[in-house]
Amino acid sequence: MDKLKIYWLAPGLFGFFHLHVLFGHILPFYLTILIVSGMVYYLNRTVFVQIATLGIEWNMFLFGLQVLVMFISIGGLPKWISFLPMLLFIGLEFVRNAWANRVTELTKNSSEHDAQLEQINETFRVVRSERHDFLKHISAIHFMLDNNKPNDAKHYLDELVESYEETNLSIKGESGVVASVLHQAYLRARKSGIEVIYDLDLPLSTLPLSDQKIVTLIGNLLSNSLDACEEWQVLRRKPSTVIVEFYKRSGLYILLCKNNSLPIPVKIVDELFSSYGKTTKGGAHEGLGTKIIKDIVEEHQGFLDFVHKGEEFEVKIKVPAIR
Secondary structure (H helix, E strand, O other), rough: HHHHHHHHHHHHHHHHHHHHHHOOOOOOHHHHHHHHHHHHHHHHHOOOOOOOOHHHHHHHHHHHHHHHHHHHHHHHHHHHHOOOOHHHHHHHHHHHHHHHHHHHHHHHHHHHHHHHHHHHHHHHHHHHHHHHHHHHHHHHHHHHHHOOOHHHHHHHHHHHHHHHHHHHHHHHHOOOHHHHHHHHHHHHHHHHHOOEEEEEEEOHHHHHOOHHHHHHHHHHHHHHHHHHHHHHHHHOOOEEEEEEEEEHHHHOOEEEEEEEEEOOOOOHHHOOOOOOOOOOOOOOOOOOOHHHHHHHHHHOOOOEEEEEEEOOOEEEEEEEOOO
């Protein structure tokens, strides 16, 4: 039994006890079980908990306090404060979840900051390396022209421009952190044999969001797209494509992301951007990215729409051009 199931079992037992103490004289035993089971099932489906981040010690401490509250309710309290133990129990659960979610958020932000710093350093290293070698390339081309080898010089220049274009696609006009995310996604795609097309009428950095929000938004979009393309390539044995378009129309910034995708169950598609814990991936994936994307869009009065048709997944985001 995993930790999450143990967690839901414990509040269920505590909740059953408190309800039975309060309403045992009017509710049959089996009805109390049905009510508690229904509440636990509903909360399990709608609330994404991160209690593991608190560790065993703090969770056991909070469970210990709830046990004490349970013993208090056994002592035959007066009617006017008989609800107090149950309210304390609910309050402790609220504290546990709020605390765990805050710790998770801080840990995630720290990890993202470290990853962004590493990506920025890598992108800067690439640009610095290209600049360092630029004069050497010019000297090589000059030598070929001096020795009447224009075809060799043209071929060399074409290869040079192509290599520079890979970096230019990611960094032109972008802030450092956004450029690093685009560049790292491009490198990951190239390593996996995925074609990435950045069709950007203007830099993504012009979105009326903070750099941190843009990085989170674009990072999750690209990560999900690349994950889907990698899975698609394994089964279909064909090259896949990710297309990112960004333009401005009628006071709206419009961001479009398209990629190949394996079929997704309708049940998951319906809830993909509306709740945590919904994911098309297996393993240890938590299904956080899609809900985070929608939260950021709604936080900035934007609109999100997505279509899964055939074996293509498309996300369209519209954000008002106001800060």
